[in-house]
Amino acid sequence: MNKNAKLPETEEGTVLFNVDPIMLKYHYEIDYLHSYAQDSPFFAGLAQKKLLGSHCPACETTYATPRSHCMDCGGATHWTELPQCGRVHTFTTCHFGGEAFLKETPFTLILVEFDGAETLFLSRLLGADPDEVRIGMEVQARFVRNSKFLATDVYFVPA
Amino acid sequence: MRPVYMITGGITKFTKANPEKDFRLMVKEAFDYALADVPGLGREDIDGSVCSYFSDHFTRQLKAGAMVQDYLGLCPKPSRRVEGGGATGGLGFQSAWEAVASGRMECCLAMGFETMSRVNTWKGNEFIALASDTNFDYPVGGFYTGYYAMMVRRHMHEFGTTVEQMAKVAVKNHANALHNPYAQSPARLSVGDVRSSPMVSTPLTILDCCQMSDGAAVAILASEETVKRLGVRPVRVSGLGCGTDAMRMADRPHGKVPLLPHEDEADYAQLKYPGVHSFRGGRSAAAQAYAMAGIRNPAQDLDFVELHDAYTSSEIQTYEDLGLCRYGEGGAFVDAGAPFLANLDYGLDFSGMERFARIPVNPSGGLLACGHPVGATGLMQAVFAFWQLQGSIQKHLGDGTLQLPEPRRGLIHSHAGTGTYITVSILEAE
Numbered sequence: 001m002n003k004n005a006k007l008p009e010t011e012e013g014t015v016l017f018n019v020d021p022i023m024l025k026y027h028y029e030i031d032y033l034h035s036y037a038q039d040s041p042f043f044a045g046l047a048q049k050k051l052l053g054s055h056c057p058a059c060e061t062t063y064a065t066p067r068s069h070c071m072d073c074g075g076a077t078h079w080t081e082l083p084q085c086g087r088v089h090t091f092t093t094c095h096f097g098g099e100a101f102l103k104e105t106p107f108t109l110i111l112v113e114f115d116g117a118e119t120l121f122l123s124r125l126l127g128a129d130p131d132e133v134r135i136g137m138e139v140q141a142r143f144v145r146n147s148k149f150l151a152t153d154v155y156f157v158p159a
Numbered sequence: 160m161r162p163v164y165m166i167t168g169g170i171t172k173f174t175k176a177n178p179e180k181d182f183r184l185m186v187k188e189a190f191d192y193a194l195a196d197v198p199g200l201g202r203e204d205i206d207g208s209v210c211s212y213f214s215d216h217f218t219r220q221l222k223a224g225a226m227v228q229d230y231l232g233l234c235p236k237p238s239r240r241v242e243g244g245g246a247t248g249g250l251g252f253q254s255a256w257e258a259v260a261s262g263r264m265e266c267c268l269a270m271g272f273e274t275m276s277r278v279n280t281w282k283g284n285e286f287i288a289l290a291s292d293t294n295f296d297y298p299v300g301g302f303y304t305g306y307y308a309m310m311v312r313r314h315m316h317e318f319g320t321t322v323e324q325m326a327k328v329a330v331k332n333h334a335n336a337l338h339n340p341y342a343q344s345p346a347r348l349s350v351g352d353v354r355s356s357p358m359v360s361t362p363l364t365i366l367d368c369c370q371m372s373d374g375a376a377v378a379i380l381a382s383e384e385t386v387k388r389l390g391v392r393p394v395r396v397s398g399l400g401c402g403t404d405a406m407r408m409a410d411r412p413h414g415k416v417p418l419l420p421h422e423d424e425a426d427y428a429q430l431k432y433p434g435v436h437s438f439r440g441g442r443s444a445a446a447q448a449y450a451m452a453g454i455r456n457p458a459q460d461l462d463f464v465e466l467h468d469a470y471t472s473s474e475i476q477t478y479e480d481l482g483l484c485r486y487g488e489g490g491a492f493v494d495a496g497a498p499f500l501a502n503l504d505y506g507l508d509f510s511g512m513e514r515f516a517r518i519p520v521n522p523s524g525g526l527l528a529c530g531h532p533v534g535a536t537g538l539m540q541a542v543f544a545f546w547q548l549q550g551s552i553q554k555h556l557g558d559g560t561l562q563l564p565e566p567r568r569g570l571i572h573s574h575a576g577t578g579t580y581i582t583v584s585i586l587e588a589e
Binding site for chain 2: 018021023028034036039061063064065067071072089090091092093094095096097098099100101102104107109110111118119120121122123124130135150151152
């Protein structure tokens with residue numbers, strides 16, 4: 001037993017953001033292992049400059065954003081290659097955004113519709129000023145050369 | 160199922176940042192207010208609770224609900240957390256209703272909060288965007304205002320809705336809130352003010368969007384026996400509905416409009432539904448709640464609506480989902496003045512009420528002007544609706560301007576994501 005036991009102290013300080021009430025400011029960051037799991041083939045496809053959707057053979061539904069099971073019948077879908085030309089279903093230009101994307105603003109988001117697909121695909125549109133974008137305008141997929149295995153490996157430009 | 164009544168409620172003032180009080184103390188303040196409003200009601204009467212809060216990222220505290228239960232002195236009674244994005248408060252309200260309707264509890268506390276000021280606004284937007292698909296949506300530029308901007312762009316394309324019509328919603332809700340001391344951002348605005356404020360995501364400006372808030376709200380629900388024992392003036396929860404839709408708005412297939420009793424299939428012969436311009440989950444929730452409450456024509460059978468106006472655009476979209484007007488008429492409904500209070504001057508000229516029935520929407524100021532501390536928001540609506548139906552607006556707000564003349568029936572509507580969870584609850588004066 002040691003009645004004089006002392007907690008070793010360090011020289012590190014604390015960032016006090018406010019004193020009344022006391023508010024601390026600290027950084028919070030983590031490494032995370034995110035698995036694309038059953039969606040993985042889509043991201044592998046982007047690296048091969050392919051845009052993959054899902055097709056339900058029972059319902060004959062084609063999903064432009066992939067899902068491995070059909071939302072109508074629950075059956076397994078199979079992978080299908082989508083056309084790389086589509087049309088703008090709707091659009092916006094973001095002048096602000098989540099912190100992670102602030103440095104990329106302004107950027108234009110579009111939902112793309114494809115012939116033969118019942119649902120849409122969210123992507124970015126490059127090469128058009130905000131006031132040049134129109135619903136129905138034809139757009140063409142492009143792929144980054146240095147794949148990051150992110151949904152942004154594909155983007156669209158005016159066709 | 161047996162009848163369930165709301166017997167009291169309480170809220171804190173919603174503010175941009177309230178570092179003086181943590182979530183436990185804010186909920187306690189709202190809870191103590193609710194208890195104090197009913198003589199004879201004490202903590203011992205509460206059989207259990209439902210705690211609604213959205214994001215663990217904002218609190219940086221897991222199991223925060225357990226800390227609230229503890230702080231309120233309700234241990235070891237039953238409690239649970241309910242979470243469903245923006246609809247968290249509405250889902251919590253309905254979960255408390257279920258506890259009483261089933262007979263599991265005689266008296267259940269629904270308590271909700273959010274403390275969003277602990278990170279900056281743009282980090283907060285990032286947290287909120289994590290409530291979109293993190294494989295396909297979030298990495299592309301995850302931003303809810305961007306999602307809603309795309310939805311309303313399509314609404315404008317389909318139906319001719321204008322940015323001025325949207326701006327009038329901001330004018331209305333901020334002006335209503337001038338008489339609500341609990342509101343975060345009351346203001347007298349013009350259409351020009353809204354359009355000339357900073358652009359966030361075209362066509363939505365910052366005044367088209369609600370603000371992040373710190374705040375808490377509670378609603379206490381009880382059985383008929385409890386109401387009689389306490390001798391309170393209760394409000395009956397007469398209808399409930401809940402609807403859902405695909406997490407990714409890109410995934411919505413087209414089908415037919417689920418019709419409300421007063422609508423006709425011919426009304427929508429050309430409409431591809433829901434597309435990204437309408438909320439199928441909202442229509443579904445409304446249809447269930449109307450069937451349960453016996454509502455045939457909502458604009459006539461309801462006296463007011465408190466709906467989830469996270470954006471001016473989503474208020475217009477929601478008029479249509481709730482059947483206050485037909486799909487496509489939301490903009491004209493605003494121009495007519497239908498959702499405005501009759502006794503306030505908004506500085507606007509209205510086109511007249513020939514086509515629509517007047518039904519005040521968001522007399523409290525809604526999310527646009529009250530703020531949106533997510534887990535508290537749906538309960539805030541319940542509290543304002545309860546005070547309206549009790550006729551006690553003057554007592555609780557210290558200003559009777561927003562009190563409607565003898566309202567009998569109100570609707571509250573809570574909404575998550577791009578329409579992923581939506582609740583509709585009907586409250587009736589007894």
